[in-house]
Amino acid sequence: MPGKILIVDDEVHIRMLLEQTLEELEEDFDVEILSASNGEEGLGIIVEEKPDLVFLDIMMPKLNGYEVCQKVKADPALRNVNIVLLTAKGQEVDRKQGLELGASRYMTKPFDPDEVLDVAKELLNIEDSLA
Structure with a gap:
């Protein structure tokens, strides 16, 4: 089942690194x-x-990730969108706030590309038959 992944980050090198990490799924x-x-x-x-x-x-x-997450989760048409907050904010209070707003996962930067790929496969229900 093909799907769509959106990367939202204001740092271009982070977007590029995530795109490179996820291109295997593409x-x-x-x-x-x-x-x-x-x-x-x-x-x-x-x-x-x-x-x-x-x-x-x-x-x-413009809008921070918490605000985006809150707006997405408040819209019934978007409730099936899985959100992974990927941030440098590593405090437990930040993690708790993100999960309370409806994020599926909370990951901190710097991130492990293999973990990002595994999370993407899990949330997209992609079976890795090559494993």
Whole structure:
């Protein structure tokens, strides 16, 4: 079942690293990868494209990741969108807030590319037959 992944981060090198990490899913499982450079743009793409999975930074201009997550989870049409907050904010209070807002996962930067790939496969229900 092909799906869509949206990467929302205001740092271009983080977006590129995530795209490179996830390109295996694009090639092997026909997953479409989209990206946005701020929360407002990301929310617009979420509403328009309804991705299956969003890797969402918290500290961004226009709308922060918490605000985007809250708006997505408040919209019944978007409730099936899985959100992974991927952020440098590693405090337990930040993690708790993100999960309370409806995020599926909370991961901290710097991230392990293999863990990002595993989380994406799990949340997209992709069986890795090569494993």
